[in-house]
Amino acid sequence: MYKVEPLATSPNSHRRMPRLRRAIASLTTALLAVSVANAAWAAETERYVMITHGQNSDPFWSVVKRGADDAAEELGVEVEYRAPSTFDMAKMAQLLDAAVASKPDGLIISLTDADALGKGIKNAVDQQIPVITINSGGDKSKEVGAQLHIGQSxxxxxxxxxxxxxxxxxxxxxxxxxxxxxxxxxxxxxxxxxxxxxxxxxxxxxxxxxxxxxxxxxxxxxxxxxxxxxxxxxxxxxxxxxxxxxxxxxxxxxxxxxxxxxxxxxxxxxxxxxxxxxQQQYLQGYLPVVFMHQYHIHGLMPAGDVATGPGFVTAENAGQVIELSEQGIR
Amino acid sequence: MTDHTISAVPAADDERLRRVHPLKAALKRPEFGAIAGTILVFAFFSVAASGTGMFSLAGILNFLEVSAQLGILAIAASLLMIGGEFDLSLGSMIGFAGILIAIPAVQYGWPLWLAITFAFACAVLIGWINGYLVMRTGLPSFIVTLGFLFILRGLAIGLTRLTTGRTQVSGLQEIADHDWLAPFFSGEVFTGLFSWMAAQGWIATNFAGNPSVTGVPVSIVWWIVLAAAATWLLLYTRFGNWIFACGGDVNAARNVGVPVMKVKILLFIFTAVAATIFACLQVMDTGSADTTRGLLKELEAIIAVVIGGALLTGGYGSAVGAVFGALIFGTVQMGIFYTGVNTDWFKVFLGAMLLIAVLFNNYVRKKALEAK
Missing domain, CATH: 3.40.50.2300 (Response regulator)
Structure with a gap:
C-alpha cells in the first residue's frame, strides 16, 4: 500500500517518456501480442468433426471411427466423432448445428437424410467450412454443397x-x-x-x-x-x-x-x-480425414466421388479378411 | 395373502377371515384379467392364423421362447413394481451384463463359468447401488434408474470399444462348448424325448425338412422356474407380505416394522440379476455379445407387468400376471408373421393388439370385481 502512493501521485512519470517512444512502445507490445496469438493459432492442430448416424454401439461404425482415428493419428490432426445415441435425424441435425457453430476446419458427415441435414450442411458451406459426405447420400451430396462423397451406392x-x-x-x-x-x-x-x-x-x-x-x-x-x-x-x-x-x-x-x-x-x-x-468402411473413416488435410494444407481435393465398395467377400478371400476384421479394420 | 395377525375382533365378524368361494377368489386375483386377455389373443390368432402352423409344436415353442425371455424380466419387474419402484436400467443392464461375460471370456481368456459369475456379481452390485441410491436420496426410482439406463449403456459401449475396438464381441460359441455352467443358459432340454417323438413321426418337419423341434429352449424352463419361485415368495412368505406392504404404503409398512430399505434393495438386486439371466441366455444363444442388446426391454417388461394386472402405483399385482403379460406380448409379436400382414405394419399391429388385450382384460377384471 505504501509503495503504491508515490507511484500514483507522481505526475511526471509519464511525461518523462517522449510521446513518440511511448507510441512505439505500445505499438510494439500490441504487435507482439498479435504475433504471439498468431503463432498460437498456427500451432493449433487442424480440427475436423465427423458426424454419423451410426449409433456408437454399431460394429460397422466402430470400424469407420477406427479409420478416422488412425488417419488423425498419422497426420497429427484432431478428429471429433459425434453420433446420436439412437437413429434420430432431428438429433443428428442438432449435432450438425453444434459442430458448425464450433467452426471446425472441415466437416465429415453421413448424409442419411438430405432434407433434415441439407440446411445445416449448406450453412457450413456458406461459412467456408469444407464438407465431405460419407457412407450414405451419394446422390444428394453435390446438391447440398459437399465437395465429395465417399461410400457405396x-x-x-x-x-x-x-x-x-x-x-x-x-x-x-x-x-x-x-x-x-x-x-x-x-x-x-x-x-x-x-x-x-x-x-x-x-x-x-x-x-x-x-x-x-x-x-x-x-x-x-x-x-x-x-x-x-x-x-x-x-x-x-x-x-x-x-x-x-x-x-x-x-x-x-x-x-x-x-x-x-x-x-x-x-x-x-x-x-x-x-x-x-x-463396403470397406475403414476407408470411409480414413480417406475423408486425409482428403480434408490435403485440402487444408495444399487446397487439393479429388474431382470425383470415391466408391469404397461393394466388394464381395467369399470363401476364397475370407481367410485374409479375417485377420483384419479381428483388428477392427474390416 | 396369509396374514396371521391376531385380531381383537371376534373371528366371525372379521372380513379378512370370512370364507370366500374359491371361484370368486380366483376371479379377484390380479392375473385374472391377463388370463382373459391371453385367451382373447389366442382366439384371435387361431382364426387369423389358422392352418399356418402357428399352433404347431414348432410354432408354439417359437413364440414361447420370445415370451419366456421377456417373461424372465417381467417377473422381476413385477416384484419390484408391486414393491412400489421401477427399474428403467433393466434394458441397459442386459447389454452391460452381456459385455461383462464376453470381454473377460474372449479377450482375457477367463473360463466361462468365472465370467458368468463375475457378471452376476456385478449385477448384484449395480442392483444394490440402484436400490441404495433410491432409498437414501428419496428420489423417485424413475429418475435414479433413468440415470443408470444411460450409464450402463454407455459403460457397455465405452468398455467394449476400449478393449476390443469393436462394439460386438463374438466367439463365445467354442468357449461355451467346454464349460460346465454354460448348459444352464444355452441349448434345449428334453432333447431325448423330442428326438424319440420325431422318430415316432409325431413331429412335423420344418422348412428345411428336418424335425421342426429338437427340444424345449432352456429360457422357457427359466421362465417357469422363476415364475413359480416368485409366486411362492409373494404369496407364501413373510418377505412377500413385506413387498406388498412396501408398495402399498411405505410409511405404514415402516411403522409396523417392515425393513423397507432391505426389501427394496433386494428387489432392485433381483431385477438386475434377472437382466443378467436374460443376457446369459442371449449371449449363449447367439455366441456373441452386443452393446445394443436389450434395447427398450425395460419398457416391454413394464408393459408386460401392467398387462398382467399390476398397478403402476405399486402394492398390487402378481408374478403370474406378469407371466401372462409376457405371453400376450410374445404371442402378438410373433403372431403377425403367421397372419400374412405385411411386416411394414408390424408396430401398428403390435400396438393395436396390445391395446385391445389390455382394454379387454381391464373390462373383464372390472366385471369380475363388480360381481360380488
Missing part, C-alpha cells in the same frame, strides 16, 4: 447381391430389414428386390437377436418359396445364421449379408454362408 449393392444369388440359381429372395425407416437399409432392400425382378420380399424385424431369429423361422415356415436370404448387417445376419444352423438348413438357402464380423467371416469360410458385401 446402397441400392446398387443390394441389386448386386440379388444378381449374384440369381446367377447361382435362386428364385425368390428375402431381405431382413432390422431398421425399417433407415434410408440406406431401405435402399439395399429395394435394390435387392429389383435384382430379383420383384420376386423377393422384405421382412421387417426389431433389433433383438431372439426376435429376429424366431420371426425369420416363422416367416420361412409360412413362405416355402424363399430360397435366398439377405441380411443387412451383423445385427441381422448372426441370428439368421443361428436359425439356419438350428434348422440344419445352411445348405438349403443362399445366404448373404452386408458388412463383416468375425462370426460372419467364419461362417463364410466354412461354407455356411455364401458371401458378405463389404
Amino acid at each position: 446402397e441400392y446398387e449393392a443390394g441389386r448386386g447381391a440379388a444378381e449374384r444369388m440369381v446367377e447361382s440359381g435362386a428364385k425368390h429372395g428375402l431381405c431382413i430389414n432390422q431398421e425399417q425407416g433407415n434410408v440406406g437399409l431401405d435402399a439395399r432392400c429395394a435394390g435387392f428386390i429389383k435384382g430379383f425382378d420383384g420376386s423377393a420380399s422384405e421382412l421387417a424385424t426389431s433389433t433383438d437377436p431372439t426376435e429376429i431369429k424366431n420371426s425369420l423361422v416363422a416367416y420361412l415356415n409360412q413362405h416355402s418359396e424363399v430360397d435366398a436370404i439377405l441380411a443387412l448387417g451383423p445385427l441381422g445376419s448372426e441370428p439368421m445364421l443361428k436359425a439356419m444352423q438350428e434348422a440344419g438348413a445352411t445348405q438349403k438357402f443362399q445366404l448373404g449379408t452386408f458388412d463383416l464380423s468375425p462370426d460372419i467371416l467364419a461362417a463364410i469360410q466354412s461354407g455356411e454362408m455364401n458371401f458378405a458385401i463389404d
Whole structure:
C-alpha cells in the first residue's frame, strides 16, 4: 500500500517518456501480442468433426471411427466423432448445428437424410467450412454443397447381391430389414428386390437377436418359396445364421449379408454362408480425414466421388479378411 | 395373502377371515384379467392364423421362447413394481451384463463359468447401488434408474470399444462348448424325448425338412422356474407380505416394522440379476455379445407387468400376471408373421393388439370385481 502512493501521485512519470517512444512502445507490445496469438493459432492442430448416424454401439461404425482415428493419428490432426445415441435425424441435425457453430476446419458427415441435414450442411458451406459426405447420400451430396462423397451406392449393392444369388440359381429372395425407416437399409432392400425382378420380399424385424431369429423361422415356415436370404448387417445376419444352423438348413438357402464380423467371416469360410458385401468402411473413416488435410494444407481435393465398395467377400478371400476384421479394420 | 395377525375382533365378524368361494377368489386375483386377455389373443390368432402352423409344436415353442425371455424380466419387474419402484436400467443392464461375460471370456481368456459369475456379481452390485441410491436420496426410482439406463449403456459401449475396438464381441460359441455352467443358459432340454417323438413321426418337419423341434429352449424352463419361485415368495412368505406392504404404503409398512430399505434393495438386486439371466441366455444363444442388446426391454417388461394386472402405483399385482403379460406380448409379436400382414405394419399391429388385450382384460377384471 505504501509503495503504491508515490507511484500514483507522481505526475511526471509519464511525461518523462517522449510521446513518440511511448507510441512505439505500445505499438510494439500490441504487435507482439498479435504475433504471439498468431503463432498460437498456427500451432493449433487442424480440427475436423465427423458426424454419423451410426449409433456408437454399431460394429460397422466402430470400424469407420477406427479409420478416422488412425488417419488423425498419422497426420497429427484432431478428429471429433459425434453420433446420436439412437437413429434420430432431428438429433443428428442438432449435432450438425453444434459442430458448425464450433467452426471446425472441415466437416465429415453421413448424409442419411438430405432434407433434415441439407440446411445445416449448406450453412457450413456458406461459412467456408469444407464438407465431405460419407457412407450414405451419394446422390444428394453435390446438391447440398459437399465437395465429395465417399461410400457405396446402397441400392446398387443390394441389386448386386440379388444378381449374384440369381446367377447361382435362386428364385425368390428375402431381405431382413432390422431398421425399417433407415434410408440406406431401405435402399439395399429395394435394390435387392429389383435384382430379383420383384420376386423377393422384405421382412421387417426389431433389433433383438431372439426376435429376429424366431420371426425369420416363422416367416420361412409360412413362405416355402424363399430360397435366398439377405441380411443387412451383423445385427441381422448372426441370428439368421443361428436359425439356419438350428434348422440344419445352411445348405438349403443362399445366404448373404452386408458388412463383416468375425462370426460372419467364419461362417463364410466354412461354407455356411455364401458371401458378405463389404463396403470397406475403414476407408470411409480414413480417406475423408486425409482428403480434408490435403485440402487444408495444399487446397487439393479429388474431382470425383470415391466408391469404397461393394466388394464381395467369399470363401476364397475370407481367410485374409479375417485377420483384419479381428483388428477392427474390416 | 396369509396374514396371521391376531385380531381383537371376534373371528366371525372379521372380513379378512370370512370364507370366500374359491371361484370368486380366483376371479379377484390380479392375473385374472391377463388370463382373459391371453385367451382373447389366442382366439384371435387361431382364426387369423389358422392352418399356418402357428399352433404347431414348432410354432408354439417359437413364440414361447420370445415370451419366456421377456417373461424372465417381467417377473422381476413385477416384484419390484408391486414393491412400489421401477427399474428403467433393466434394458441397459442386459447389454452391460452381456459385455461383462464376453470381454473377460474372449479377450482375457477367463473360463466361462468365472465370467458368468463375475457378471452376476456385478449385477448384484449395480442392483444394490440402484436400490441404495433410491432409498437414501428419496428420489423417485424413475429418475435414479433413468440415470443408470444411460450409464450402463454407455459403460457397455465405452468398455467394449476400449478393449476390443469393436462394439460386438463374438466367439463365445467354442468357449461355451467346454464349460460346465454354460448348459444352464444355452441349448434345449428334453432333447431325448423330442428326438424319440420325431422318430415316432409325431413331429412335423420344418422348412428345411428336418424335425421342426429338437427340444424345449432352456429360457422357457427359466421362465417357469422363476415364475413359480416368485409366486411362492409373494404369496407364501413373510418377505412377500413385506413387498406388498412396501408398495402399498411405505410409511405404514415402516411403522409396523417392515425393513423397507432391505426389501427394496433386494428387489432392485433381483431385477438386475434377472437382466443378467436374460443376457446369459442371449449371449449363449447367439455366441456373441452386443452393446445394443436389450434395447427398450425395460419398457416391454413394464408393459408386460401392467398387462398382467399390476398397478403402476405399486402394492398390487402378481408374478403370474406378469407371466401372462409376457405371453400376450410374445404371442402378438410373433403372431403377425403367421397372419400374412405385411411386416411394414408390424408396430401398428403390435400396438393395436396390445391395446385391445389390455382394454379387454381391464373390462373383464372390472366385471369380475363388480360381481360380488
